[in-house]
Amino acid sequence: MTNVNGTGTAFSRRHILGAGLALSVASGRAVRAQAPVSLNFAVWGNRAEEDAFRRLIAGYTAQNPHVSIRLELSGSSGQLYQQVDTRLAGRQAPDLVRIQYQQVGRYAKAGAIVDLSGHLDGGLAAQFAPALWKAVTYRDKAFAIPHHTDTLAVYCNMEMFRRAGIELPRRLEDSWRWEEFIRIARTLKDKAGAPFGFACAWQNTAAYRFLPFLYQNGGQLLDEQLLQPRLSSKEGLEAIAWAQSWFTDKLVPPTTSIKTNEQTQNLFANGTIGMLVHGDWQIPFLQEAMKQAEWQVTYMPRSVSMASDLGGNCLAVTRDSKNRDVAIDFLRYATNEANMRDFCIAAGFLPVRRSLMDTKLEYPLRPDAMQVFVEQSRTIPDHLAATVTLPDFSRINTKLGEQLDLAFTSGQSPKDTAENIEGTIRSVLKG
């Protein structure tokens, strides 16, 4: 076969070669796109959370059959961080991790999680609660996507409350004042047969759950610019003294200070305490463990203002992920509106997408209790959220726990406690 310029054979060969090359490149791309991808996803959680994560993975892998995602389950957030940190040091971290908002800054500052800002749509940030989107950003770049939130409220043993003739507040605005809360705790102890009035779930690494009480009293851990400590203020000292009085007045079990491994939900379930300050994720456990006893949830107590804790988690991709694009695609899938709603309903969490936050979700387990948590979540102070998401907050949190524990168990004065915590805050903020 010849063409008009007599270079028929050469032209034809070139074309054939070119076409072959193009085909091979194209087919190579197609092969690469569909090549099996396997991801590891490290999480912690209870049974309900595990099931919800597995459903999420099943949904994604059904749409993307070439992707397999292995769920790695840790017993607690603390265990997960130890494992992930160690594996990051060995350059073998899982592709995807579930982390608390308080930990984003630490991982982002160290470059351990991937900057997602170049991979996400420009308008995505506006779709999330501003405080929580801010919590996943470090130096104006998003390093994770918010997945859900949770907060603290007060679980009440209704059998004891009836015996003591106490009614629960029906509206957030009617939540108990501090004095009233203490009076009720005493009454439960004296008249309702409760060995102790209540307990707060701030054990182990959750010392930051003291902060809602500080903010309720008008105090702050740091100043407005987050540059200097402010715990030694009158409000701060009062808040420490108030929490200390729970222990000195024997209103809480002495084993429920901060440096213990006491499981406060067990104390509530077995009737040792009449009230429990804990999060919404305890609902499945209490529903299972307290089949014979009735319990309700009411709002956090208040002093000059209302406040609760910033809880919840986000999802991030680690620097060791060899399939970042697929991992980020999974993050987008896990945090889209439909999947966020399904996860929150199944595992008992609060959504963080604006479109879902004003929607009443149909929680199958104790929707009445979940409604209290939903309302309480609106009282999380922005300043508290900004404080606990500082990159070095984990060091402050450790000192907070140590010193509060000394105040609660060894009689250290609120002034010394606040000053010791402030010393660490200054050195952390300076560094």
Next chain:
Amino acid sequence: MSNSAVMANSVRPATAARTRRSFRRPWMLPYLLITPNLLLFSAFSFFPLLYAFYISFHDWSLIGDVTYAGLANYRRLVADTQFWHALLNTAVYALASVPTTMAGGLLLAVALNRRMPGRVFLRSVYFLPVVVSAVATGIIAAWMFNEHYGVINSLIVRLGGDRIPWLSSPAWALPSLVLATFWVRVGFCMVVYLAALQSIPTLYYEAATMDGASPSRQFWKITLPLLRPATFLLLILNVIHSFQVFDLIYVMTGGGPGFSTTMLVQYIYQSAFMTSEMGYASAIGVVLYVIVLGFTIIQWRVSRQSENVL
């Protein structure tokens, strides 16, 4: 004959010759035999030890970059009251737990060395906490010592006493840990003493009995001196164990209340994983290593001298 068979036949005489040559040099054989052990020891003990020493001169958050810090971590350690507190706690814990556990183990070994019904069963019962995971025994101990629903306080209340705040009072927390350690470690001491007791020739006792020595005199003059090597061994192992204790305390008290049960390893863990200061944690680790090494050398020398005397 296949190619592989030909090759195998040609290789075999050479290998056999090499092996024969190796055996002709007897100094090589021990090195060959310990090579796998040395490799594993180097990979999992020696290299991490050197690396910890290296890291102790650096700042490292485990997830970030390593930056040189010179002697800063050691200077900080000298001025750190929490470090000295943890060191003191560890020393007190060792002083309280080692002699009691060893004495208990010796008593049990002497008792269970005699012919008695259920002897094997009882030995197993006492040894069981040694083979069970320390975390599991720690959880069980925490339940037993729980102030509100623990079995120990229930017994005390039934006997007319008051509840003891075992784990929530700074005064009681360390004694609780010593008691729990006794329960966990006494079986190990018992087994070592049992083995040592059974290696003492009976003719010593027969001769002593013929000379009219009472059982207690036989114990003090024959049994105890002949158990000296086992005692030294247990002393070294138990002191090292006391300085390295972590899991039991982590589960039972978390180092609290306050700092009353914070031990050196607890403090290392806290610095490494809770405040992400791996360099500082390594510096404390190096100090702990030096303490344990020093104690081991002293005891080893004393032990050798004692053996020479015997």
